[in-house]
Amino acid sequence: MAEHVITRDAPTHRTWDVDHEPVVRIQPGDVVTAETEDFAGGQITRDSTAADLPNLDFNLIYPLAGPIYVEGAEPGDAVAIEFLDFELPEWGWACIIPGFGLLPPGEFTEPYIKFFDLTAGDEMDFAPGVRIPIEPFCGTTGVPGAGMHDVRIPPPHAGGGNIDCRHLTKGTTLYLPVAAPGVLVSLGDAHAAQGDGKVAIFGVKCAMRTTMRLTVERGMNLRAPALRRPPGPLTPRVDGGGWFATTGVEPDLMEASRSAVRAMIDHLVAQRGLSREDAYMLCSLAGDLKVTEVVDAPNWMVGCFMPDAVFT
Amino acid sequence: MAEHVITRDAPTHRTWDVDHEPVVRIQPGDVVTAETEDFAGGQITRDSTAADLPNLDFNLIYPLAGPIYVEGAEPGDAVAIEFLDFELPEWGWACIIPGFGLLPPGEFTEPYIKFFDLTAGDEMDFAPGVRIPIEPFCGTTGVPGAGMHDVRIPPPHAGGGNIDCRHLTKGTTLYLPVAAPGVLVSLGDAHAAQGDGKVAIFGVKCAMRTTMRLTVERGMNLRAPALRRPPGPLTPRVDGGGWFATTGVEPDLMEASRSAVRAMIDHLVAQRGLSREDAYMLCSLAGDLKVTEVVDAPNWMVGCFMPDAVFT
Numbered sequence: 096m097a098e099h100v101i102t103r104d105a106p107t108h109r110t111w112d113v114d115h116e117p118v119v120r121i122q123p124g125d126v127v128t129a130e131t132e133d134f135a136g137g138q139i140t141r142d143s144t145a146a147d148l149p150n151l152d153f154n155l156i157y158p159l160a161g162p163i164y165v166e167g168a169e170p171g172d173a174v175a176i177e178f179l180d181f182e183l184p185e186w187g188w189a190c191i192i193p194g195f196g197l198l199p200p201g202e203f204t205e206p207y208i209k210f211f212d213l214t215a216g217d218e219m220d221f222a223p224g225v226r227i228p229i230e231p232f233c234g235t236t237g238v239p240g241a242g243m244h245d246v247r248i249p250p251p252h253a254g255g256g257n258i259d260c261r262h263l264t265k266g267t268t269l270y271l272p273v274a275a276p277g278v279l280v281s282l283g284d285a286h287a288a289q290g291d292g293k294v295a296i297f298g299v300k301c302a303m304r305t306t307m308r309l310t311v312e313r314g315m316n317l318r319a320p321a322l323r324r325p326p327g328p329l330t331p332r333v334d335g336g337g338w339f340a341t342t343g344v345e346p347d348l349m350e351a352s353r354s355a356v357r358a359m360i361d362h363l364v365a366q367r368g369l370s371r372e373d374a375y376m377l378c379s380l381a382g383d384l385k386v387t388e389v390v391d392a393p394n395w396m397v398g399c400f401m402p403d404a405v406f407t
Numbered sequence: 408m409a410e411h412v413i414t415r416d417a418p419t420h421r422t423w424d425v426d427h428e429p430v431v432r433i434q435p436g437d438v439v440t441a442e443t444e445d446f447a448g449g450q451i452t453r454d455s456t457a458a459d460l461p462n463l464d465f466n467l468i469y470p471l472a473g474p475i476y477v478e479g480a481e482p483g484d485a486v487a488i489e490f491l492d493f494e495l496p497e498w499g500w501a502c503i504i505p506g507f508g509l510l511p512p513g514e515f516t517e518p519y520i521k522f523f524d525l526t527a528g529d530e531m532d533f534a535p536g537v538r539i540p541i542e543p544f545c546g547t548t549g550v551p552g553a554g555m556h557d558v559r560i561p562p563p564h565a566g567g568g569n570i571d572c573r574h575l576t577k578g579t580t581l582y583l584p585v586a587a588p589g590v591l592v593s594l595g596d597a598h599a600a601q602g603d604g605k606v607a608i609f610g611v612k613c614a615m616r617t618t619m620r621l622t623v624e625r626g627m628n629l630r631a632p633a634l635r636r637p638p639g640p641l642t643p644r645v646d647g648g649g650w651f652a653t654t655g656v657e658p659d660l661m662e663a664s665r666s667a668v669r670a671m672i673d674h675l676v677a678q679r680g681l682s683r684e685d686a687y688m689l690c691s692l693a694g695d696l697k698v699t700e701v702v703d704a705p706n707w708m709v710g711c712f713m714p715d716a717v718f719t
Contacts, residue, residue, distance in 0.1 A: 196702055250706045251656050258708050259700040262652065296702040319666060321653045321674070322710075328646040329712070338636040340574065344563050348660035352701055354631060362633070386696035386709065388571040389664055390508050390608040394562045396570050397698065398634075400641070 097122065099163075101129040103302075107136075107158035107283075111239040111246040111256065113275040117164035120277075121309060126179065128306040129160040131283040134234070135300065139188055141210060148192050148206040157248035157257070159235060161281030165309050168278040173270040173315035174238065176280065180306040181231040181265060187211045187219075187287045187301030189376055196296040197353055198375065207372045211299050213287055217332075219299070222373050226407050227288050227381050228332035232263040233305055234284035234298060241274040255320045259298065261289045261383075266325040272317040280309060292384035292399075294356050295375045330383070333402035340400040346393045352384055355399040367406060381405050408436050411475075415442040415614075419470035419595075423551040423558040423568065425587040429476035432589075433621060438491065440618040441472040443595040446546070447612065451500055453522060460504050460518040469560035469569070471547060473593030477621050480590040485582040485627035486550065488592065492618040493543040493577060499523045499531075499599045499613030501688055508608040509665055510687065519684045523611050525599055529644075531611070534685050538719050539600050539693050540644035544575040545617055546596035546610060553586040567632045571610065573601045573695075578637040584629040592621065604696035604711075606668050607687045642695070645714035652712040654699070663709040664696055671711040679718065693717050 099119045108115055121127060133139070136155040139147070168174055191207040193200040211219040218226045235248065237256030251258040255271045263269055271280070282305060289298030328334050341362060343354025356378050363374035378399060388396040411431045420427055433439060445451070448467040451459070480486055503519040505512040523531040530538045547560065549568030563570040567583045575581055583592070597615030640646050653674060655666025668690050675686035690711060700708040 250703055251700065251708055252706065253656060257703050258654070258656070259703060260654075260708065260710065261699065262650075262710070292698045292701045294701060317670070319654045319656050319670060320708075321651070321670065324650040324652070326647060326649045326715070328640050328642070329650065330640070334640040334646075335638060337638045338574075338641065340634045340636070342570070342572075342632045342634075344565060344570070344631050348664070348698075349701070349707075352660070352698060358629070358631060358633065384698035384701065386604045386660075386664060386698060387573065388563065389604045389606060389661070389696065391562055391569050391571060394564065395661075396563055396572065396632075398572065398574070403638070 096124050096126065098126045101127065101160045103130040103132065107160060109157050109248055111243045113239045113243055115162050115279060117162050117279065120164040120166060122166050123311045126306060126308050127163055128304060129282055130304050131160045131285055131302060132158050133300045133302050134284040141186060143208065145206040145208045148190055148208060157235065157284060159248065159281040159283040162279035163309065164277035164279060165311060168273045168311045169276060170273055171314055171316055172273040173312040173317050174273055174278045174280060175268050175270050175310045175312050176236060177268040177308045178263060178265055179308060182304035183213045183231055183287060184302045185214050187213055187299040189297045189299050189380060191295055191372055191375060197294040197356055203375060209376060221377060222369060224407055225405055227405055229287050230264050230332060231285060231287050231303060232261065233282045234259045234286050236269055236282040238271050238278050238280055239275060253319050257284065258320060259289065259293050261291055262322060262324060262329060268323045270312065270315060270317060270321040288380050290380060290382040293379055295379035297379060299380060333404035336402055336404035338400050338402055340398045342396050342398045344394050344396050348386065348395050348397060351395050351397040355397045359399040359401060408438065409434065411437060411439045413439065413441040413472045415444065419472060421469050421560055423555045425551045425555055425591065427474050427591060429474050429591065432476040432478060434478050435623045438618060438620050439475055440616060441594055442616050443472045443597055443614060444470050445612045445614050446596045453498060455520065457518040457520045460502055460520060469547065469596060471560065471593040471595040474591035475621065476589035476591060477623060480585045480623045481588060482585055483626055483628055484585045485624040485629050486585055486590045486592060487580050487582050487622045487624050488548060489580040489620045490575060490577055491620060494616035495525045495543055495599060496614045497526050499525055499611040501609045501611050501692060503607055503684055503687060509606040509668055515687060521688065525613065533689060534681060536719055537717055539717055541599050542576050542644060543597060543599050543615060544573060545594045545615065546571045546598050548581055548594040550583050550590050550592055551587060565631050569596065570632060571601065571605050573603055574634060574636060574641060580635045582624065582627060582629060582633040600692050602692060602694040605691055607691035609691060611692060645716035648714055648716035650712050650714055652710045654708050654710045656706050656708050658705045660707050660709060663707050667709045667711040671713060
């Protein structure tokens with residue numbers, strides 16, 4: 096078993112493409128450590144303000160490390176990516192940009208940004224009386240689909256990519272369907288914390304140093320990502336407290352999600368004294384969307400679950 | 408604080424209606440124990456077979472206990488229903504009826520039924536090598552919305568009702584918006600187990616004896632149900648094991664849910680040796696749907712999470 100390092104100086108790429116030149120070729124079972132910049136490719140510094148957000152150059156977002164060529168991976172197989180370790184930088188950031196996220200732009204009309212100190216233990220301060228567990232993962236880990244050329248990074252696809260799944264923390268294995276020989280794994284857009292749904296579109300964005308073991312599962316024939324979590328709770332860091340959940344009951348799951356989040360924002364403002372912006376951001380960073388009922392036609396129910404443990 | 412009992416002999420009702428005559432009038436803080444028949448109102452016995460399912464008389468489904476009139480509850484308030492205890496019967500049942508549930512009728516063309524012994528501890532046998540924790544709750548707890556008359560029970564609404572939320576187990580408090588004076592709480596359709604989503608439309612249906620404390624929260628101004636869970640994990644009975652999750656990545660949350668469930672069925676058949684019918688039913692009884700990402704336009708991701716702990 097060999098170990099490989101992809102440093103921050105290595106070439107990055109910003110598209111899915113089966114013809115991308117690999118930055119490293121590995122054998123199944125090898126371990127790779129990859130350094131990645133944040134989602135914005137370093138455009139946001141600790142001196143940035145909300146006024147800088149509309150000026151983000153979207154041509155520079157999603158610089159991915161990779162691709163990693165895994166010898167012997169063939170279509171029909173899955174690449175299994177076991178996340179072994181994450182090394183965090185000193186700080187991260189999250190924001191609200193009107194027009195992005197679950198709620199329409201008319202409900203949040205001003206850009207908003209917040210910085211987080213990631214050096215003070217395993218939690219980060221969010222607001223007075225609110226602390227969030229640090230639970231890092233890569234928002235983007237993926238492989239190009241069959242025949243993909245010059246496809247932009249953001250929308251997730253069958254080969255994974257920008258799936259923003261909070262459960263891909265240390266110890267978890269992500270399975271992705273191999274569409275091209277060598278599979279061509281890339282990663283980036285790390286988050287220091289995020290809830291299920293990522294409703295305000297931003298987790299806590301940060302650079303990251305990710306260590307993972309890549310193997311090949313023969314003939315798994317996946318049509319989309321799958322994952323295996325190690326023994327233990329899915330939300331171990333907040334399970335000591337209770338939960339408050341709001342719901343949306345609507346004839347559309349997207350509208351039900353919106354209603355649940357709006358109700359949680361109202362609750363956090365009224366009962367926890369947060370600003371509306373902080374409430375929406377907290378839903379994105381620590382709230383979990385669950386489809387509690389999807390069959391009692393014509394109305395479905397989605398719940399937004401907020402752990403009490405984030406309130407100190 | 409008074410205690411009240413609504414026995415199985417009390418009148419039941421099968422519609423939401425603000426003019427229903429209460430079966431009991433209580434003060435806020437009182438405790439009520441309500442006996443309910445199962446969803447089908449006793450039409451299914453232990454001698455029933457799958458052939459009986461198409462003959463279910465849908466005029467007899469959802470016999471609800473209540474309504475309970477809570478003195479002093481006014482529009483704008485919420486009724487808080489704390490579930491104190493559930494007493495289970497000896498058996499329950501679940502089924503697949505083509506045309507109902509998340510997957511289209513063409514994918515499951517035959518009715519299927521399964522019975523469960525609820526007397527052998529805190530788990531029930533599902534299939535060889537598969538046991539499910541018993542975690543009872545009422546699939547239906549609700550109040551009529553403003554002006555509701557003669558509205559059939561099944562679709563959930565802003566006043567709750569058939570919300571089928573697995574998290575309403577012992578110790579949880581459900582908050583429902585009061586639309587009519589006295590609020591008129593009704594309940595029924597108990598489940599001995601169910602996953603988030605209830606994808607095959609059936610939990611483990613059973614009769615139940617539910618004990619709950621009803622109070623009034625002034626001016627909560629809810630637009631839909633909310634709930635508070637006591638300290639502790641949301642899935643305490645299965646957290647000792649790991650999880651396997653399949654996903655659906657689609658431009659529609661409903662289709663993403665379907666894709667995730669189809670992938671889990673394929674996995675359970677291939678890796679756990681279940682029949683397709685048992686796999687679908689297990690998704691409904693023990694799998695949890697999570698909206699892991701709902702903002703990376705145009706594709707959203709839904710995960711179907713199955714706990715390893717159900718496999719013995």
